Amino acid sequence: xxxxxxxxxxxxxxxxxxxxxxxxxxxxxxxxxxxxxxxxxxxxxxxxxxxxxxxxxxxxxxxxxxxxxxxxxxxxxxxxxxxxxxxxxxxxxxxxxxxxxxxxxxxxxxxxxxxxxxxxxxxxxxxxxxxxxxxxxxxxxxxxxxxxxxxxxxxxxxxxxxxxxxxxxxxxxxxxxxxxxxxxxxxxxxxxxxxxxxxxxxxxxxxxxxxxxxxxxxxxxxxxxxxxxxxxxxxxxxxxxxxxxxxx
Amino acid sequence: xxxxxxxxxxxxxxxxxxxxxxxxxxxxxxxxxxxxxxxxxxxxxxxxxxxxxxxxxxxxxxxxxxxxxxxxxxxxxxxxxxxxxxxxxxxxxxxxxxxxxxxxxxxxxxxxxxxxxxxxxxxxxxxxxxxxxxxxxxxxxxxxxxxxxxxxxxxxxxxxxxxxxxxxxxxxxxxxxxxxxxxxxxxxxxxxxxxxxxxxxxxxxxxxxxxxxxxxxxxxxxxxxxxxxxxxxxxxxxxxxxxxxxxxxxxxxxxxxxxxxxxxxxxxxxxxxxxxxxxxxxxxxxxxxxxxxxxxxxxxxxxxxxxxxxxxxxxxxxxxxxxxxxxxxxxxxxxxxxxxxxxxxxxxxxxxxxxxxxxxxxxxxxxxxxxxxxxxxxx
Numbered sequence: 001x002x003x004x005x006x007x008x009x010x011x012x013x014x015x016x017x018x019x020x021x022x023x024x025x026x027x028x029x030x031x032x033x034x035x036x037x038x039x040x041x042x043x044x045x046x047x048x049x050x051x052x053x054x055x056x057x058x059x060x061x062x063x064x065x066x067x068x069x070x071x072x073x074x075x076x077x078x079x080x081x082x083x084x085x086x087x088x089x090x091x092x093x094x095x096x097x098x099x100x101x102x103x104x105x106x107x108x109x110x111x112x113x114x115x116x117x118x119x120x121x122x123x124x125x126x127x128x129x130x131x132x133x134x135x136x137x138x139x140x141x142x143x144x145x146x147x148x149x150x151x152x153x154x155x156x157x158x159x160x161x162x163x164x165x166x167x168x169x170x171x172x173x174x175x176x177x178x179x180x181x182x183x184x185x186x187x188x189x190x191x192x193x194x195x196x197x198x199x200x201x202x203x204x205x206x207x208x209x210x211x212x213x214x215x216x217x218x219x220x221x222x223x224x225x226x227x228x229x230x231x232x233x234x235x236x237x238x239x240x241x242x243x244x245x246x247x248x
Numbered sequence: 249x250x251x252x253x254x255x256x257x258x259x260x261x262x263x264x265x266x267x268x269x270x271x272x273x274x275x276x277x278x279x280x281x282x283x284x285x286x287x288x289x290x291x292x293x294x295x296x297x298x299x300x301x302x303x304x305x306x307x308x309x310x311x312x313x314x315x316x317x318x319x320x321x322x323x324x325x326x327x328x329x330x331x332x333x334x335x336x337x338x339x340x341x342x343x344x345x346x347x348x349x350x351x352x353x354x355x356x357x358x359x360x361x362x363x364x365x366x367x368x369x370x371x372x373x374x375x376x377x378x379x380x381x382x383x384x385x386x387x388x389x390x391x392x393x394x395x396x397x398x399x400x401x402x403x404x405x406x407x408x409x410x411x412x413x414x415x416x417x418x419x420x421x422x423x424x425x426x427x428x429x430x431x432x433x434x435x436x437x438x439x440x441x442x443x444x445x446x447x448x449x450x451x452x453x454x455x456x457x458x459x460x461x462x463x464x465x466x467x468x469x470x471x472x473x474x475x476x477x478x479x480x481x482x483x484x485x486x487x488x489x490x491x492x493x494x495x496x497x498x499x500x501x502x503x504x505x506x507x508x509x510x511x512x513x514x515x516x517x518x519x520x521x522x523x524x525x526x527x528x529x530x531x532x533x534x535x536x537x538x539x540x541x542x543x544x545x546x547x548x549x550x551x552x553x554x555x556x557x558x559x560x561x562x563x564x565x566x567x568x569x570x571x572x573x574x575x576x577x578x579x580x581x582x583x584x585x586x587x588x589x590x591x592x593x594x595x596x597x598x599x600x601x602x603x604x605x606x607x608x609x610x611x612x613x614x615x616x617x618x619x620x621x622x623x624x625x626x627x
Contacts, residue, residue, distance in 0.1 A: 076487075077488060078488075093482050094485070095481045096481050096482075098481075106475060109490055111471060113492070117491075118471075118472045119470070120472070144253075162489065166490065
């Protein structure tokens, strides 16, 4: 049977259980090319688990995940990354002992095997690409600054930059504005609106104002299942959604 | 390009030059051949420490079994020398002439098959590096592909050190047992025992060590070196940058082991024997202490650490033999508590900034607002 679809990413009947607890339960989720999808849901709804499943960090118990019609369940993390799926974590994970420049340079999708890395040369082209991205993420000022000395917001941006330089077709962001100040938040929304061009994005976010400012389509998860899906207005109007989540 | 890196590299090159001057000029002039030969022995531990800087300091893989690789390198070298020393003429009083004496004592009448290739020097030299590398590769692949790391890896390497020691001691007909492989005499007819040979071997050891340090420095300065640091900081993130973390860990573990093995081979040549007492758990942990005391992030620190601790051990145990183990334990605790970045950390974090500030303040009086610290301390 041919299950091929036009979707960039298709999750079908995906379940995962941890010691009998079903964190994700027969979930179906389809992401179009160029789509920006926001996933919301109360704590424990399985939002982060869904991203973990897509990027190979957690193995699915049942079901299928296809990226560009290619089954990716069972692939290792780095293989999935190389297919074009990028992932940002909830807490900013950058390399603290490396400089901003080096953080971005490492994320450039080239020289990824041992010999490639050993005999890597920092060409003008590499430096230019890194500088370009550093400008985009507002960190062009001091490329030699150590990652560990950046502010929380700057770390978040740096991680977004590290994804950007990978140029993934699908970008997954887990709470990109968590712990940011109001002005940083506005800048991040601007940044996200810039980088979602030409690619699909899945965003997990709690901040409703932020969601309204960027959302195209919203999926509401509850107890590992899709509770509602649609544009922001229809989701907000949905009585079941109000009950489990927005009403609080 | 990047300021902090250039500063660190300048400092490191100064350190390399100082180490070279110390071991190539100062020590040979200051010490008699007996002491210099001891220094040569300490320097063979510096090889291990250099390897540990790569795999522990930079990548965060703590191996408590580097004695295994040191030993394998040493045994490969010893096997060749032993076969040369066991010529039919030298061993004609044995019941089976032409085989090593310990085999004869153990009623072995024929050279075991795995000893035969060690009749060739080129095979033996190759084996010094290749055998430990293969062992490290098998262990590394088995562990890192399954994502075993941290304490578990350290424990497994320690177990390996115990296993190899027991194997060597138990199979004494094939390995020389607890006495090791002794009574080594010549290398292709060149006697390694007189003082002149000891001088030559000492300098060979020094140049090999310096070469190893440059190799390690090349690795650290490459993008691979930065990936290793990234793995230490955020292993998960490195995977999500599209790298196969296990391959990088295997590479650096194999490299560290090959370097340790070179040290082992130089040990055999300079000390004249190899025994299981340099393979087991205690020597392996001592090697980690050398590296920690010197500074596990610094190549120069590790080399100096191995020299300093061993020098201290010799001096101390000549006067108070029973106290040495306590002193060693105290030293390790002191390092961990007081200066976790070791001697090298003391230099780069305390002494150099002070010198720089001192230099800057003197410059500042004549050159009004030049506050940027100069990369190299004004010496």
